[in-house]
Amino acid sequence: MNKQELLNIIKAKINDKIQSFENLIAETRASNNDTKSSMGDKYETGREMLQQEINNLQRQLNEALNQQSIIQKISAEASGKVQTGALVKTDKGLFYVAVSVGEIILENQKIMTVSAESPLIKAMSGKKAGETFSVNAVSQTIWSIE
Template sequence: MNKSEILQIIQDKLSEKIATLERMISETRASNNETKSSMGDKYETSREMVQQQINNLQVQLNENLQARNSLKIINTNLHQKIGLGSLVQTDKGLFYIAVSLGEITFKDKKIFVISTESPLGKSLFGKKKDDEISLNNTKQTIQNLW
């Protein structure tokens, strides 16, 4: 498994999300400026709702920017113990320990990109090949580690 290629896919996906969020913020701000009218309280309520939407988008953007920055410290060398940058195969699936991103596909294989702060990430952290973990009453055996 080429972890550098997988890391590039993750970086690209995060960059796409960042670009989309930036575009949405820009479009929402533009629409907010276009809705100025003399409707009084109704206008102010509408403006406040749009501002809340912009704030929510900004929070998501900041989280994705932080995630992209945290990828810069990932070591793509082979790991003996699971940590940041580990690619882990259990009997339940493939997991890349990096940031919370969800599922990606690499060479027709589904890989779940999870953070070290997720319940599964915490359970896997520090383990090695052939170790077992138990999460939500489900046991998983670590079959391979890159």
Template structure:
């Protein structure tokens, strides 16, 4: 597994999410400007609902921007323990401790990108190859760390 390629793919996925949120915010702002009506209170309520939606989208966009900044600090270097930037292979799957992005595929292999703050990453934090950890009463053994 090439960690540099995995980092590049992860950054691309985050960039796609950023573009989608920026587009949604722009479209929602445009529809907010189009809701002109002589209905009085209904007009104000509709505008307020659209503004709340824009605020919600902005919060989500800011979170993804933070994730992108966080990824800049992840270097494609080998790891010998489960920590930020490590690719951890267990009996249950392959995990990239980086950002919460879910499942991605690279070289026909499924990798689950998890945040260092996730319960799974916290359970395996600091562990090395051959160590076991437990989460939700399920024990897993670390087979390999890159």
């Protein structure tokens, strides 16, 4: 499995997400400005709702920027234990410890990207191939770590 290619896919997904949020924020701000100039004071509620939407989008953008910052620090080097940057194969699936951007299909394999802060990764953190861990009463065995 090419971990560098996996990292590149995650970086591209995060960059797309950031671009999308920036565009949505710009469009919503433009909409808010249109409302201000054309509708008058009786539409304060609508403007407040638009401002709340901008704030919500800004929070999501900040989360995506945080993910981008985390992913920039991850190396494609092989890892002997479960830690950030490790590709972990268990009897239940293939997990990449980085940031959570969902499922990625690479080389015809489904890989779940998982945050190092997730309960699953916390349960397997520091473990090595051959060791077993349990999350929500489901036991898994680590087959390999790259």
